[in-house]
Amino acid sequence: MCRVIAISNQKGGVGKTTTTVNLGIGLARQGKKVLLIDADPQGSLTASLGYVEPDEIGTTLATIMMAIINEKEFEITDGILHHKENVDLLPANIELSALEVTMGNVMSRELIMKEYIEAVRTEYDYILIDCMPSLGLMTINALVAADSVLIPVQAAYLPVKGLQQLIHTIAMVKKRLNRQLVFEGILLTMVDFRTNYAKDVAGKVREAYGEKIEIFDTVIPMSVKAAETSAEGVSIFSHCLNGKVAKAYETIAKEVLGNEE
Ligand SMILES: Nc1ncnc2c1ncn2[C@@H]1O[C@H](COP(=O)(O)OP(=O)(O)OP(=O)(O)O)[C@@H](O)[C@H]1O
Numbered sequence: 145m146c147r148v149i150a151i152s153n154q155k156g157g158v159g160k161t162t163t164t165v166n167l168g169i170g171l172a173r174q175g176k177k178v179l180l181i182d183a184d185p186q187g188s189l190t191a192s193l194g195y196v197e198p199d200e201i202g203t204t205l206a207t208i209m210m211a212i213i214n215e216k217e218f219e220i221t222d223g224i225l226h227h228k229e230n231v232d233l234l235p236a237n238i239e240l241s242a243l244e245v246t247m248g249n250v251m252s253r254e255l256i257m258k259e260y261i262e263a264v265r266t267e268y269d270y271i272l273i274d275c276m277p278s279l280g281l282m283t284i285n286a287l288v289a290a291d292s293v294l295i296p297v298q299a300a301y302l303p304v305k306g307l308q309q310l311i312h313t314i315a316m317v318k319k320r321l322n323r324q325l326v327f328e329g330i331l332l333t334m335v336d337f338r339t340n341y342a343k344d345v346a347g348k349v350r351e352a353y354g355e356k357i358e359i360f361d362t363v364i365p366m367s368v369k370a371a372e373t374s375a376e377g378v379s380i381f382s383h384c385l386n387g388k389v390a391k392a393y394e395t396i397a398k399e400v401l402g403n404e405e
């Protein structure tokens with residue numbers, strides 16, 4: 145059985161892409177077959193995995209979604225890149241933003257990505273979708289295609305308002321387009337243990353949302369090591385296996401495996 149997880153928060157720079165890379169490769173290290181989908185025209189996931197010029201890649205998520213819109217055939221291997229840390233990647237680039245505009249006029253425009261995922265899900269144990277920082281049509285497509293949504297929250301400020309908007313959008317998707325959608329959980333990222341403030345934010349998020357949404361016990365520490373990995377095109381496991389960020393993502397991968405049982 146394949147589980148499809150959308151990694152989403154419309155707030156920028158909260159650790160969505162970093163979490164997609166390291167949770168994905170963390171799951172692969174536990175023996176799972178994993179596909180990472182870049183659903184952000186910035187192509188950060190693609191670049192983080194070492195494909196440093198996303199705009200030069202020919203076949204991307206946009207190509208395949210366009211084929212689906214035009215009712216053209218596609219192969220499940222189309223566009224797939226194989227990363228050396230045992231995960232597959234469907235890349236993205238700037239073409240995705242043009243597609244998002246085009247898609248606005250298409251029938252069943254929220255269901256295009258789902259059609260792709262339904263075709264490839266037999267090949268994988270986990271599919272992670274790295275969403276863009278917006279709640280537009282591309283993110284709605286990801287939420288409709290997903291079984292669950294994982295919400296990274298940066299522990300550096302009080303994110304209550306932005307989270308309410310995200311949770312409302314998820315509730316609407318669940319009601320109208322994807323009854324099965326559940327919360328994978330809130331993941332606190334970039335936690336600076338030296339400050340009481342970070343602990344305070346963690347406490348406040350638990351207070352405000354802990355009853356409705358599972359909050360991962362493990363938090364991701366703030367570390368320059370996490371930021372360095374994307375420049376190298378590898379995960380934190382290749383960059384600094386014994387560091388605290390690698391340990392944290394390894395534990396999160398195990399928590400996600402446990403969520404399914
Ligand atoms: N645990 C961490 N410690 C320190 N820096 C981090 C950590 N996690 C991520 N970063 C850095 O923070 C920045 C934002 O992270 P990331 O790109 O994963 O966020 P994002 O939510 O995907 O951003 P966007 O909304 O632009 O897609 C990046 O420069 C990344 O390297």
Ligand SMILES: [Mg+2]
Nearest residue numbers: 160161184188
């Ligand atoms: Mg990102």
